[in-house]
Amino acid sequence: MTTKVLPLLEPEAVAACCPPLSERPLTAEEAERTAVMFKALGDPVRLRLFSLVASHEGGEACVCDISDVGVSQPTVSHHLKKLREAGLLSSERRGTWVYYRVEPAVLAAMGQLLTRAAAV
Amino acid sequence: MTTKVLPLLEPEAVAACCPPLSERPLTAEEAERTAVMFKALGDPVRLRLFSLVASHEGGEACVCDISDVGVSQPTVSHHLKKLREAGLLSSERRGTWVYYRVEPAVLAAMGQLLTRAAAV
DNA sequence: ACCTTGGATCGACGTTCGTCAACATAGACA
DNA sequence: TGTCTATGTTGACGAACGTCGATCCAAGGT
Numbered sequence: 001m002t003t004k005v006l007p008l009l010e011p012e013a014v015a016a017c018c019p020p021l022s023e024r025p026l027t028a029e030e031a032e033r034t035a036v037m038f039k040a041l042g043d044p045v046r047l048r049l050f051s052l053v054a055s056h057e058g059g060e061a062c063v064c065d066i067s068d069v070g071v072s073q074p075t076v077s078h079h080l081k082k083l084r085e086a087g088l089l090s091s092e093r094r095g096t097w098v099y100y101r102v103e104p105a106v107l108a109a110m111g112q113l114l115t116r117a118a119a120v
Numbered sequence: 121m122t123t124k125v126l127p128l129l130e131p132e133a134v135a136a137c138c139p140p141l142s143e144r145p146l147t148a149e150e151a152e153r154t155a156v157m158f159k160a161l162g163d164p165v166r167l168r169l170f171s172l173v174a175s176h177e178g179g180e181a182c183v184c185d186i187s188d189v190g191v192s193q194p195t196v197s198h199h200l201k202k203l204r205e206a207g208l209l210s211s212e213r214r215g216t217w218v219y220y221r222v223e224p225a226v227l228a229a230m231g232q233l234l235t236r237a238a239a240v
Numbered sequence: 241a242c243c244t245t246g247g248a249t250c251g252a253c254g255t256t257c258g259t260c261a262a263c264a265t266a267g268a269c270a
Numbered sequence: 271t272g273t274c275t276a277t278g279t280t281g282a283c284g285a286a287c288g289t290c291g292a293t294c295c296a297a298g299g300t
Binding site: 243252262263 | 281289299
């Protein structure tokens, strides 16, 4: 099996990516891109980290605010990177601390993929 | 590390499971349960299989209708089992063929987890 | 300059995952 | 009963994943 290099997912690329899951079958390429996002939320620790950022004021949080999820600091950093690579979070350094933000457009696109699939 | 036995997810259990991701941080248990569903959609082949079922007439399809995704028949069966265990699909044997159906309630719950998280 | 602190990266480890060939099982039909 | 076809199950293998300790880099404070 060949290992494909998946580029970072841009918000607008995701939004324009795919129709609701029930409209038509996803192509192999569409499925490949979309699966990256779902996989990123498919780990309990990442889901908690993401929820911590999303529920923080302004949809933004310093790593120091959210790193108490029961795993080591390198592991937290590793998971945040995965969420960033999937396009679900963006990060920015401001002075001493690094802040993570949710990408609302990507989130909304994933949501519509599912909710509009439910209305058959 | 202890391996937890995750029971099959009932549709109503999922719907009542978790608030939108931005409302409050998920607890460890909530994250554990929810991650199972996202992980199930976190594989390209499973995503295509799911989309094939969801887009088929009536939200229902025979295995024979959807097994052309480029992997062997045992692999298709394996992935369908994963989707069933995650509560996203249900299966029923009718005579010779086995039919898979989407679980709209679970799908809608996952969608709201995301879309309502986007409206911060 | 030096030290401290926040966060990312590296290297290694055990586990889980995706895949297949081989086999098993369940109906339908003769 | 027996045979054919449609699916599920098993066992094995390599790849990917989650985790950690050790290390490194960037910013601030002394």
